[in-house]
Amino acid sequence: xxxxxxxxxxxxxxxxxxxxxxxxxxxxxxxxxxxxxxxxxxxxxxxxxxxxxxxxxxxxxxxxxxxxxxxxxxxxxxxxxxxxxxxxxxxxxxxxxxxxxxxxxxxxxxxxxxxxxxxx
Amino acid sequence: xxxxxxxxxxxxxxxxxxxxxxxxxxxxxxxxxxxxxxxxxxxxxxxxxxxxxxxxxxxxxxxxxxxxxxxxxxxxxxxxxxxxxxxxxxxxxxxxxxxxxxxxxxx
Numbered sequence: 001x002x003x004x005x006x007x008x009x010x011x012x013x014x015x016x017x018x019x020x021x022x023x024x025x026x027x028x029x030x031x032x033x034x035x036x037x038x039x040x041x042x043x044x045x046x047x048x049x050x051x052x053x054x055x056x057x058x059x060x061x062x063x064x065x066x067x068x069x070x071x072x073x074x075x076x077x078x079x080x081x082x083x084x085x086x087x088x089x090x091x092x093x094x095x096x097x098x099x100x101x102x103x104x105x106x107x108x109x110x111x112x113x114x115x116x117x118x119x120x
Numbered sequence: 121x122x123x124x125x126x127x128x129x130x131x132x133x134x135x136x137x138x139x140x141x142x143x144x145x146x147x148x149x150x151x152x153x154x155x156x157x158x159x160x161x162x163x164x165x166x167x168x169x170x171x172x173x174x175x176x177x178x179x180x181x182x183x184x185x186x187x188x189x190x191x192x193x194x195x196x197x198x199x200x201x202x203x204x205x206x207x208x209x210x211x212x213x214x215x216x217x218x219x220x221x222x223x224x225x226x227x
Binding site: 035043044045046047058060061062094096099101103104105106107108110111112113 | 121152154156162163164165166169170173175205207209211214215216217218220221
């Protein structure tokens with residue numbers, strides 16, 4: 001059973017860069033897409049983007065200008081950077097695996113989530 | 121972006137009830153529709169994918185149907201652990217989007 005764990009600062013100042021890492025255990029990071037999803041205080045879920053183990057990325061167009069994802073297969077980790085953050089970026093951030101179900105790729109494994117607050 | 125409209129937003133129910141949650145997409149998503157359950161303080165958990173396919177380990181009282189723009193999640197025989205919030209999500213078009221959730225609460 002694959003497990004995911006987010007790590008990174010819980011507090012980021014406005015205009016600075018949010019950086020999070022997701023460590024995958026119990027399975028290989030290879031040959032899957034890995035996503036970042038956030039949930040704001042009103043419980044709305046928002047997909048941020050995803051990265052394949054080869055480094056190929058897909059980003060949400062609404063966040064694309066501020067987001068960069070990377071992957072380190074040697075460490076079984078993938079990462080998220082979001083620049084120029086504002087209070088609107090305050091949320092619980094989840095990493096998740098895009099499952100491989102043939103033509104379908106639902107999020108079948110999730111990290112526990114980490115709260116990131118943007119405040120000075 | 122494809123909008124997903126869930127109804128109702130809140131659903132009072134009792135143990136043993138059969139409950140149905142609806143998810144409507146703003147355009148056809150064929151059957152690229154997934155359902156998740158989220159308990160307080162926990163990450164969402166995948167229940168069904170491809171509109172009607174049960175994820176491994178999920179009880180058979182959960183079922184899904186629909187295609188195109190209209191989908192339903194049904195829980196047949198609500199159990200105490202099923203009081204939670206349920207989200208639909210489409211994986212047909214970037215960006216993947218979620219419904220706003222339906223909270224199944226104790227009547």
